[in-house]
Amino acid sequence: MSLLAVNNLHVSYGPVQALRGVNLNVEAGSIVSIIGANGAGKTTLLNTLSGIVKPKSGSILFRGTSLPERACKIIREGIAHVPEGRKIFPGFTIEENLLAGAYIVDDKQLVDERRDAMYARFPILAERTHQQAGTLSGGEQQMLAIARGLMSDPGLILLDEPSLGLAPLVVKAVFELVREIRDRSGKTILLVEQNAKKALALCDYAYVLENGVIVLEGKGDELLSNPAIRKAYLGAEDA
Template sequence: MMQVSVPVPAPSYDPQPLLSIRGVKASYGHIAALKGINLDIFEGEIVSLIGANGAGKSTLMMTICGSPQANAGEILYCGRNIEKLPTHEISRLAIAQSPEGRRIFPRMTVYENLQMGTVVVDQQYFEEDVERVCTIFPRLKERLHQRGGTLSGGEQQMLAIARALISRPKLLLLDEPSLGLAPLVVKQIFNTIRDLNRRDGMTVFLVEQNAYHALKLAHRGYVMVNGLITMSGTGQELLENEQVRAAYLEGGAH
């Protein structure tokens, strides 16, 4: 069994969540994808959302970013309602997403992809931020002038996360960062997430099918089934829960 370094120390929570989701529903046409989600993320913590494929995890993350928009409920960020804001306005509130499937620009160079992360922020610190993300992901420094489409899957994932970090987010949304990657690269990605949280105080909302790694890393976690949150607790509590183990951890999931 592959371990992901040491557990992340628990942060101290402010009374008000950084992100609070209350009764959120969202749909695609007549198909209900989210059926009344309640979830909190406090500043300085890592929160993991696990569940089977098709449970609605990615839809929740996209709904936070305004596409699709919630058709019921509230999404409060820093105490402000954002559920009806367009995506480009939400991205200006220091919320950045590394989406499922990476979605880099394959014909652009690594450097040009990183420039796309500055669309919502002042470019004054871009060169400084490029140095910063290349310190986090040294492989990208070697590939700065290489087209994104020629990178390996792991390198593309590093680029997707780095592009999100370029915008200097207060809340980092990561959707399936381990998907399709080799075990050693998965370990590197999860260690990087841990370091961003411990060293920089980055608040992270992590959507993952790899339940073991996600819960091992998380301060707290939620379980989603068919568009509903069915369970929550600390990462360790969920790792030890018999139902979670049977559904998501048995049979070599870790």
């Protein structure tokens, strides 16, 4: 079943066309990756899906219904965005960041339950509840950003460059976390990632975005073994 369907999506920044006729589908319970070089339009795509950027034309269907334009309403529909660069609130404590992720939830008991569930999933955050988020390491900040996104209990998580700026061992832990979230919680994940090798090894399905256009798509393992993909996107990683 298609949880998210993007049809003929066009996005422009003034005269610059950032996305040109993008079509993609995300099946419920899957991990779908979008790979591509810097400037390909990957972040623009996620920003459009979450309501930060308004499309010029095309349609976005979530659970068979057109998404509202406003970002706050999109969150209520069940889509959470974990942005590139984490974008945590550095002056807030860890707990305050988590509570900010649940601002659409009116039931305090439910918020408390979700917060406790995040602390159980991320023990290192539980140990530092009242610590300012800006003092965390890059990997810890990424965990917090993901936990904050989960506080709204989304059906779809938009995850933008989770490995950015992290050490290799931390990157490995982050990708294991993404898989665990899908496998244990049944969440659907749309992953934008420059580490093509890890993204393709993790995902069920993938799209290759170049200059705002989807140029190739297929199962993750199939694209991982595609000579053109290996040459263009794996490079030294594949040596």
